[in-house]
Amino acid sequence: MVITSVGDRAESSDRHIRRNTAGRPMMPGGYGRSAYHVGAAPTYAVRGEGWRLWDDTGRELIDANGNFTTLIHGNAHPEIVEAAHRAMQRGSAWGIPNLAEWDLAEAVLQRLPGLGQVRFTNSGTEAVMSAVRLARAVTGRDGVVMTKDGYHGSSDVALLASGPSKGVPKAMGDDVTLVPLNDLTALREAFTQRPASHAAIILDLLPNKAGLVEVAPQFVAEARTLASEHGTLLVIDEVISFRLGEHGLSGAYGVVPDLLTAGKLIGGGLPIGALAGRDEYMEPLDPWVPGGIVHSGTFSGNPVSSAAGSAALRLLTASQIDRLNALGDAARTQANEQLQPCGWEVRGRGSLLRPFPAGARKVAEATQHELWWAAYERGVVLSSANLAALSTPMDTAVVTDITERLVDAVKAVAEVTG
Ligand SMILES: Cc1ncc(COP(=O)(O)O)c(C=O)c1O
Incomplete structure (x- = not known):
């Protein structure tokens, strides 16, 4: 089935929606997560294998979404499936510690020189939320500095990166200072205007929601310096960017944060988050220390997420990361040569790519949805915000294929939106 019109889309998905006695979808809006929302109607995945994904109508698609960058080894990688399967056979989770968690702790920390300890959570959201609480406990302050329009998950404080948010107490905003990305003056002012009040400064070095623009090395260096000078903890949020370098993206920048959050790929496709840090700042998490x-x-x-995560990290060698990043660089060059005349560009770094109208930081939600559908109709699944993430089962031929289809989709949308 080729889905071509909004009518078809609605019809194709509506049959799956389970309704309550009032006739409303049992999940609000018919979705289980906000990020699934792509306009007209949802599509449903039924199976994945490597870079391939099949939807409920039998369409074979290229999975460039990878559960929002998580599936760096594609769908159902045999070694990860085997690791998770073996762990699951021994029991899914216990109320006393397990050994798989230590394996993953070691694998994660090996990639994070300078950081000595880690705790695991179930999501990136929880990792960032815990990082903020920890920074507050360490410093005895409440303030949090974030770059404007970033995304650090859906905890109360993290949502304030996009300004006031319904359901988040207004007073929480008093503790949050937002700084435009790469604005050195505003960053310095955040510290001069409210000295000794910030517990943490949170940085994402490739913020997708803020336009997938790279953070200037000078901005990162200044954040590091200001944090150290003012007794504030520098938290680098690598929930997405960890895939970009053997030591995460902070390694590529040569910056060692005080705390680092990770998630997505380090669970091998299963739920996970991680909060790593320098030993001295992790101490309040130590149950032997009173008052933590x-x-x-x-x-x-x-043990299941931990075993799958360890397998995923074992497979993610430095040469695989370099290969994926090179594939992404080539795809960006290829796409941008073709997109220049229609006023769009593909931005990103390494294995992460996303099309934007040239120079724009934000794309209207309706346009993002149109582009999502245009790509889907051409057989490529993007994230709802149009982010494409490459995975290790992909080779040059597949990435070229994705690029051509993406370019074609962007051209179709650019024509419509003018
Ligand atoms: C930079 C960043 N931080 C935190 C999160 C939250 O992670 P999770 O969705 O696992 O809660 C995300 C999710 O996309 C993210 O991109």
Whole structure:
């Protein structure tokens, strides 16, 4: 089935929606997560293998979404499936510690020179939320500096990166200072105007929501210096960017944060988050130390996510990261040569790519949805914000194929939106 019109889209998905007695979808809006929303109607995945994904109508698609960059080894990688399967056969999670968690702790910390300890969570959201709580406990301050329009998950404080957010107490905004990305003056002012009040400065070195623009090395260096000078903890959020270098993207920048959050790929496709840090700042998490903070979670560090994550990290060698990043660089060059005349560009770094109208930081949601559908109709699944993430099963031929289809989709949307 080729989905061509909004009518078809609605019809194709509506049959799956389970309704309550009032006739409303049992999941609000018919979706299980906000990020699934792509306009007209959802599509449904039924199976994935490597870079391939099949939807419920039998269409074979190229999975350039990879569960929002998580599936760096594609769908159902045999070694990861085997690791998760073996772990699951022994039991899914227990109320006493397990050994798989230590393996993953070691694998993660080996990639993070300068950071000595780690705790696992069930999501990136929880990792960032815990990082903020930890920084507050360490410093005895409440302030949090973030770059404007970043995304650090859906905890109360993280949502404030995009300004006031419904459901988040207004007073929480008093503790948050937003700085435009790469604005050195504003960054310095955040510290001169409110000295000794910031517990943490949170940086994402390739913020997708803020336009997938690279953070200027000078901005990162200044954040590092200001944090150290003012007794503020520098938190680098690598939930997405960890895939970009053997030591994450902070390694590529040559910056060592005080705390680092990760997630997505380090669970091998299963739920995970991680909060790593320098030993001295992780101390409040130590239950032997009186007066610490609570970090728990029934499924935190469960053996199945841990085993799958260790397998994923084992497979993610430095040469695989370099190969994927080179494929992404070539795809960007190829796409940009073709897109220049229609006023669009593909931005990003390494294995992460996303099309934008040239120079734009934001794209209207309706346009993002149109582009998502244009790509889908051409057999490529993007994230709802149009981010494409390459995976290790892909080779040059597949990436060229993705690029051509993406270019074609962008041209179609550019024509429509003028
Ligand atoms: C930079 C960043 N931080 C945190 C998160 C939250 O992670 P999760 O969706 O696992 O809660 C995300 C999710 O996309 C993210 O991109």
